[in-house]
Amino acid sequence: MIINFDRTAAYRCPSCGEIAFGSFSMFELSGEKGVRIECSCGQSNLIMIPENKNNFIVSIDCLVCDETHKFSLPFQSLAKKDCTEFVCPNVAVGLVFIGRNDAVRGAVVRNEQYIEEVITACGLEHTGKNGVTMLKALDKIQELSDNENLYCECGSNMIDVEVRENDLVLECCLCGASVSLSADTIRNSDFSHLKQLILKRKK
Ligand SMILES: [Zn+2]
Ligand SMILES: [Zn+2]
Ligand SMILES: [Zn+2]
Structure with missing residues (x-):
């Protein structure tokens, strides 16, 4: 043997x-x-x-x-x-x-x-190796939203979330302001400890 x-x-x-x-x-x-x-x-x-x-x-x-x-x-x-x-x-x-x-x-x-x-x-597609990261990010965004810590500079808190393969886009339904967060940023920043997320209007 x-x-x-x-x-x-x-x-x-x-x-x-x-x-x-x-x-x-x-x-x-x-x-x-x-x-x-x-x-x-x-x-x-x-x-x-x-x-x-x-x-x-x-x-x-x-x-x-x-x-x-x-x-x-x-x-x-x-x-x-x-x-x-x-x-x-x-x-x-x-x-x-x-x-x-x-x-x-x-x-x-x-x-x-x-x-x-x-x-x-969970309704996500095309996330590949970023799937776990995206789920985690959505969970955090939901938490921010539930606590009214997710809103736009224009005063709206109607924020649309779109998950793509390598990033996640948040967009204000009222004024169109948006922010894109890459999967790498989510993994390597303090994202899960964010206290609030405010969308900024394009100047
Ligand atoms: Zn763990
Ligand atoms: Zn807005
Ligand atoms: Zn690695």
Whole structure:
């Protein structure tokens, strides 16, 4: 019997929205330093560190929550399971997949399909890798609107929202003032902590 010590880890990059892949060997991981996998955009990484000899801690900045989630990965799972999947504790979105290469890639594809279905069910189209970001942004816009913190300089609070593949456009129904927010801006700015959003009239 040939034992394969190579493993693949994949995670959802909080910065560019793509799925980042990396490979490592179980020997590397058992060292004190652990393993770090970086997204090709260079803006994020997945860190796996031994907690003790039976367990690893996996940490990842969450695309949805803007905070770091830590998951526990038992050595037994890494050694025996084809793929271990970690989901955001707040929204059911797969964030991290660790295991054998084929199984990890299969799980990633299944998770993308699932997210696509959820997004379609929410009435959005053509969002691709930005789907999760757009859902999160819509949730925030709804919250701002509910608290009367979304309005236009002209005094109107009738704001139309259009979701496109790479950006989201807010437009005042009264005066036509608009603002466009790119998915990258939404991911990499303080968008989820915005207190208010005011559309400015074109001069
Ligand atoms: Zn990235
Ligand atoms: Zn999360
Ligand atoms: Zn207006």
